[in-house]
Amino acid sequence: MGxxxxxxxxxxxxxxxxxxxxFTPETHQLPQWLNQRAQSLGLNLDQDALHLLAERIEGNLLxxxxxxxxxxxxxxxxxxxxxxxIASVSDSSRYDVFALTDAALxxxxxxxxxxxxxxxxxxxxxxxxxxxxxREIRTLYNVQLALQQGQSYDSLxxxxxxxxxxxxxxxxxxxxxxxxxxxxxxxxAAVADQAIKGMRSESPWLMIREITLKLAGVSILPSSIQG
Numbered sequence: 317m318g319x320x321x322x323x324x325x326x327x328x329x330x331x332x333x334x335x336x337x338x339f340t341p342e343t344h345q346l347p348q349w350l351n352q353r354a355q356s357l358g359l360n361l362d363q364d365a366l367h368l369l370a371e372r373i374e375g376n377l378l379x380x381x382x383x384x385x386x387x388x389x390x391x392x393x394x395x396x397x398x399x400x401x402i403a404s405v406s407d408s409s410r411y412d413v414f415a416l417t418d419a420a421l422x423x424x425x426x427x428x429x430x431x432x433x434x435x436x437x438x439x440x441x442x443x444x445x446x447x448x449x450x451r452e453i454r455t456l457y458n459v460q461l462a463l464q465q466g467q468s469y470d471s472l473x474x475x476x477x478x479x480x481x482x483x484x485x486x487x488x489x490x491x492x493x494x495x496x497x498x499x500x501x502x503x504x505a506a507v508a509d510q511a512i513k514g515m516r517s518e519s520p521w522l523m524i525r526e527i528t529l530k531l532a533g534v535s536i537l538p539s540s541i542q543g
Contacts, residue, residue, distance in 0.1 A: 346370035346380075347363070347366040347367055347369075347370045349380075350366050350369055350370060350380060350384070351366055353380065353381070353384055354366075354384055354387075354396075357384055357385070357388050358388070358392070358393065359384060359387055359388055359391075359396060360394070360395050360396060361387075361396045361401075362395065362396070362397055362398070364397065364398035364451075365396050365397055365398045365400070365401045367398075368398045368401050368402070368443075368444070368447055369383060369401055371443045371444075371447065383401075383404070386404050387400070387401070387404055390404055398447075398451075399414070402414075402444055402448070412435075413435070413440070413444060413445050413448035413449075414448065415431050416428060416431045416432060416435065416445065416448065416449075416528065417448055417449060417452045417531075418482070418485065419431055419532070420449075420452070420528055420531040420532040421452070421482075421485040421486065421488075421489045421531070421532075422485060422532075423492075423532050423533045424532065425529055425532040425533075425534045428528050428529065428532050429525075432445075432524070432525060432528060436521060442508075442512050442520045442521060442524060443509075443512055445524055446505060446508055446509060446512070446520070446524055446527075449501075449505065449524065449527050449528060449531065450502065450505045452531065453498050453501050453502055453505070453527075453531065454502070455476050455478070455486060456486065456489055456490045456493060456498055457495065457498045457499075457502075458472075458476060459472055459476065459486060459487070459490040460490050460495055460498075463490070469483075469487060473486075489531075492533060493531070493533070497530060500530070501527050501530050501531065504523050504526060504527050505523075505527060507523060508520045508523035508524055508527070511523065
C-alpha cells in the first residue's frame with residue numbers, strides 16, 4: 317500500500333474523495349476486536365471465550381463473524397463462556413473435549429485414546445483440545461499451590477469454577493500429580509502451540525496425546541522435544 321500511495325493515480329483519487337484505511341487486527345488485538353463485534357451483536361463473552369475464539373479463527377475475520385452469528389442464535393442475551401464456544405464448534409461431535417479431560421482426571425487412558433481419536437476424525441481443531449487440556453493443568457497447579465497455602469478447597473472450587481463431580485476428580489488429581497509433572501505438561505503444551513502455528517515441525521497431535529496420557533497418570537518416556 318505504501319508504494320501505491322505515491323502513485324499519481326492514487327493521489328488523484330485521494331484528492332477527489334475520502335481515504336479510509338482498514339487494517340486487519342494483529343493477533344494480540346483480536347480478543348478486543350472480537351469483544352467489540354460481540355457487543356455490537358448484543359453478546360457478552362468472558363475473557364476465556366474471547367481468547368479461545370481468537371485462536372480458532374486465526375485472523376480470519378469472516379470466520380469470526382460467522383462464529384459470532386452462530387453464538388447469537390444459540391445463546392441470545394446470555395453471558396457466553398469458553399465452554400459454550402467449544403460446544404458451538406463441536407455440538408455435532410460424539411465426544412467433546414470435556415469428556416477427554418474428565419477421562420484423564422479419572423485415570424482412564426484407554427478412554428482418553430478413544431475420545432482423542434474420535435475428536436481428530438471428527439475434525440475438531442487442535443487448538444481447542446490443547447486449550448482445554450492446558451486450562452485443566454493450570455487449574456490443578458493453582459489448586460495445589462492454594463492448598464499448600466492453607467486455603468479451603470470449597471473456596472478454591474468457587475474461584476476456579478469447579479462444579480459437581482469434577483470437584484472430587486480435580487482434588488484427587490491434584491494430590492496424585494506432582495507439580496513437576498504439571499510444569500512439564502505445560503512446557504509440552506507451549507511447544508505444541510508453536511507447532512500448531514507452524515513455528516515447529518513436530519506434530520501437535522502427538523504432543524497433545526502425550527499431555528493427555530500424562531494427565532491420566534500414564535508414565536511415558538521423557539519427551540525428546542528440544543526448546
